Amino acid sequence: MPKNGQPLIHLQDIKKYYLLGDGSHYKALNGITLKIEKGEFIAIMGPSGSGKSTLMHILGALDVPTGGKYFFNGKDIGSFSDDELAEIRNREIGFVFQAFNLLARTTVFKNVERPMMYSNIPRKEREERVMEALRLVDLSDKAHSLSNRISGGQIQRVAIARALIMDPSVILADEPTGNLDTKTSVGIMNFLKELNRKGRTIIVITHEEDIARFARRRIRLVDGKILSDKRN
Amino acid sequence: MEYRELFLEAIQSLRKNVLRTGLTMLGIVIGISAVILIVSIGQGAVQFITNELTTFGTNFFQINPGTSAVAQFAAGPKNLTLDDAEAIEADSSLTNVETVIPFAAANVGVTANGIDKNLLIYGMNHKAVEMLNPTILSGEFLAEEHILTSARVAVMGKDAASDFFGQDSDPVGEIIRVDNKPFRVIGVIESSSGFFGGFFNNTIYIPIEVALNQIIGPDEGIQEIDVGVYDTDLIDQTMEDVRILLRDRHNLDIEDEDDFIMQSFQDALSTVQTITGLLTLVVAAISGISLVVGGVGVMNIMLVTVTERTKEIGLLKAIGAKQKDILSQFLMEAVVITLIGGIVGIAIGISGAFLITLFVPIPFVVNIPSVIVAVGVAILVGVVFGLYPARRAAKLSPIDALRYE
Numbered sequence: 001m002p003k004n005g006q007p008l009i010h011l012q013d014i015k016k017y018y019l020l021g022d023g024s025h026y027k028a029l030n031g032i033t034l035k036i037e038k039g040e041f042i043a044i045m046g047p048s049g050s051g052k053s054t055l056m057h058i059l060g061a062l063d064v065p066t067g068g069k070y071f072f073n074g075k076d077i078g079s080f081s082d083d084e085l086a087e088i089r090n091r092e093i094g095f096v097f098q099a100f101n102l103l104a105r106t107t108v109f110k111n112v113e114r115p116m117m118y119s120n121i122p123r124k125e126r127e128e129r130v131m132e133a134l135r136l137v138d139l140s141d142k143a144h145s146l147s148n149r150i151s152g153g154q155i156q157r158v159a160i161a162r163a164l165i166m167d168p169s170v171i172l173a174d175e176p177t178g179n180l181d182t183k184t185s186v187g188i189m190n191f192l193k194e195l196n197r198k199g200r201t202i203i204v205i206t207h208e209e210d211i212a213r214f215a216r217r218r219i220r221l222v223d224g225k226i227l228s229d230k231r232n
Numbered sequence: 233m234e235y236r237e238l239f240l241e242a243i244q245s246l247r248k249n250v251l252r253t254g255l256t257m258l259g260i261v262i263g264i265s266a267v268i269l270i271v272s273i274g275q276g277a278v279q280f281i282t283n284e285l286t287t288f289g290t291n292f293f294q295i296n297p298g299t300s301a302v303a304q305f306a307a308g309p310k311n312l313t314l315d316d317a318e319a320i321e322a323d324s325s326l327t328n329v330e331t332v333i334p335f336a337a338a339n340v341g342v343t344a345n346g347i348d349k350n351l352l353i354y355g356m357n358h359k360a361v362e363m364l365n366p367t368i369l370s371g372e373f374l375a376e377e378h379i380l381t382s383a384r385v386a387v388m389g390k391d392a393a394s395d396f397f398g399q400d401s402d403p404v405g406e407i408i409r410v411d412n413k414p415f416r417v418i419g420v421i422e423s424s425s426g427f428f429g430g431f432f433n434n435t436i437y438i439p440i441e442v443a444l445n446q447i448i449g450p451d452e453g454i455q456e457i458d459v460g461v462y463d464t465d466l467i468d469q470t471m472e473d474v475r476i477l478l479r480d481r482h483n484l485d486i487e488d489e490d491d492f493i494m495q496s497f498q499d500a501l502s503t504v505q506t507i508t509g510l511l512t513l514v515v516a517a518i519s520g521i522s523l524v525v526g527g528v529g530v531m532n533i534m535l536v537t538v539t540e541r542t543k544e545i546g547l548l549k550a551i552g553a554k555q556k557d558i559l560s561q562f563l564m565e566a567v568v569i570t571l572i573g574g575i576v577g578i579a580i581g582i583s584g585a586f587l588i589t590l591f592v593p594i595p596f597v598v599n600i601p602s603v604i605v606a607v608g609v610a611i612l613v614g615v616v617f618g619l620y621p622a623r624r625a626a627k628l629s630p631i632d633a634l635r636y637e
């Protein structure tokens with residue numbers, strides 16, 4: 001829960017520079033300042049290479065910025081250790097990636113269960129929560145299927161179920177519909193919209209306008225900078 | 233994560249690559265099975281010798297001619313004689329000496345029941361029964377009167393009897409010809425010795441004076457004198473006294489070496505123990521090398537696995553795996569490889585030992601402590617050689633792992 005008056009996420013002048021082979025720096029993010037409140041549904045857009053994934057990795061505590069400050073729930077997580085960041089990712093953030101979301105040759109059930117194992121949640125409770133999450137994404141019948149034996153749309157739904165399993169503050173999705181056909185994509189986005197309607201904070205990265213339309217706020221990146229930030 | 237989950241997951245992930253896992257285990261399997269095998273065989277050998285000792289008794293020591301075990305066979309020496317045996321028996325200062333049993337052996341032609349055969353025969357006295365402890369299958373063993381009267385009587389070992397007269401026959405009372413001289417069979421015996429039984433059951437026993445005077449030649453030496461003592465605790469002193477007596481009888485100067493070898497049966501056991509101990513050490517060293525090589529193999533495969541699964545590691549970190557979670561996951565995989573390798577090695581080692589005992593007359597012994605140590609060593613190898621790859625996996629930055637192609 002955010003502290004009173006604190007945004008859920010607050011980025012202050014975030015920079016991410018990559019050291020290139022010739023000794024120069026590539027500025028993937030070049031001063032991003034951003035506040036995200038609890039309950040928002042945001043689309044981050046921009047052309048390829050504009051820094052969308054880089055921004056999401058920083059938002060998701062997967063990567064540390066080269067400069068700037070990142071407050072999550074009012075806490076400056078810039079000084080957090082690897083394991084403290086792992087705990088933030090485990091409890092506060094649910095990820096949905098474009099690809100490689102699931103452990104291959106492992107059942108759907110075990111994939112969704114996994115984050116709870118890192119929090120030492122008892123087996124009985126884990127089982128109940130997995131089945132509930134799978135019901136939510138309408139995949140109860142696939143619980144014991146292997147993750148490489150289900151369709152792309154089903155994989156993304158399993159990933160969403162897993163993202164939800166720890167009841168996180170925010171769901172981060174990087175091109176969650178990038179590998180899906182239009183109809184399936186709309187299904188996934190409608191589902192995320194439904195989650196947001198129930199109060200979940202959702203950030204989706206996409207370069208498709210059709211997908212971005214589901215969000216209530218659209219942030220456009222160009223060359224590692226925010227070009228526009230619009231709400232409807 | 234709980235150990236149970238980690239273990240099951242490790243099994244599952246290793247099953248995805250059965251052949252590779254199997255090959256990786258090989259070094260561990262070889263190392264562990266070699267140690268288990270040799271320890272089992274060594275223990276069996278010691279137990280075997282212990283059994284022999286209870287057959288023959290620990291209160292004996294033996295004297296053989298020659299300056300070393302090798303010379304004894306190489307040079308057919310004549311420097312141990314029946315007179316030596318008699319002198320030991322006659323010496324009243326040797327108060328601890330209970331029995332003196334001279335042995336003379338000769339390979340001679342034996343004719344019996346129409347069959348001709350060459351056989352190693354033994355000349356002995358009636359006291360040999362105290363050491364051989366044979367089972368009398370029929371008749372009797374050599375008695376004092378046979379020795380005193382130099383009677384032409386013979387006691388047949390069980391196998392020799394059945395060779396000449398057929399299975400389960402009773403040749404007592406039959407006349408056989410030893411070196412063309414007629415002997416009356418007075419008994420059939422069976423030795424229960426696992427090791428010497430082969431010799432003792434396939435020979436013919438005749439009074440030693442008959443053997444020396446009528447067959448081997450009166451001036452020939454004898455092969456062995458076995459001396460039994462009353463008090464085994466004093467056996468070393470008795471051996472020393474006998475040594476002085478024999479050196480005196482053989483006119484040896486101070487600087488001369490003994491021209492005979494003395495060894496107590498107890499010493500023979502110690503020798504076997506020393507040899508098996510040494511052998512175990514050598515094999516342990518070799519399997520130590522095998523285990524290190526095996527361990528390096530495990531490390532190598534785990535490094536490959538970590539690289540192959542970089543993306544998976546990234547995903548696990550994204551959903552909240554801490555360093556120790558990844559560490560224990562990969563460590564568990566390494567340990568499961570070496571543990572299964574160890575268990576397979578133990579099974580092979582024990583089976584191998586069992587197979588060997590089918591062909592060699594030693595008992596089948598499973599040494600439980602060595603099995604426990606083997607399991608511990610297998611786990612240790614897994615931990616030691618799995619640690620570096622597992623740490624590498626644990627230290628991967630989540631983003632590098634996720635972006636890895």
Ligand SMILES: Nc1ncnc2c1ncn2[C@@H]1O[C@H](COP(=O)(O)OP(=O)(O)OP(=O)(O)O)[C@@H](O)[C@H]1O
Nearest residue numbers: 018019026028047048049050051052053054055207
């Ligand atoms: N480790 C790295 N080293 C050097 N440059 C990098 C590294 N990671 C990303 N970049 C560069 O940073 C820029 C931003 O990358 P990013 O993945 O954030 O783009 P994106 O907006 O997600 O693009 P896309 O729509 O294609 O996914 C790119 O030009 C990329 O080449």
Ligand SMILES: [Mg+2]
Nearest residue numbers: 052053054174
């Ligand atoms: Mg991207």
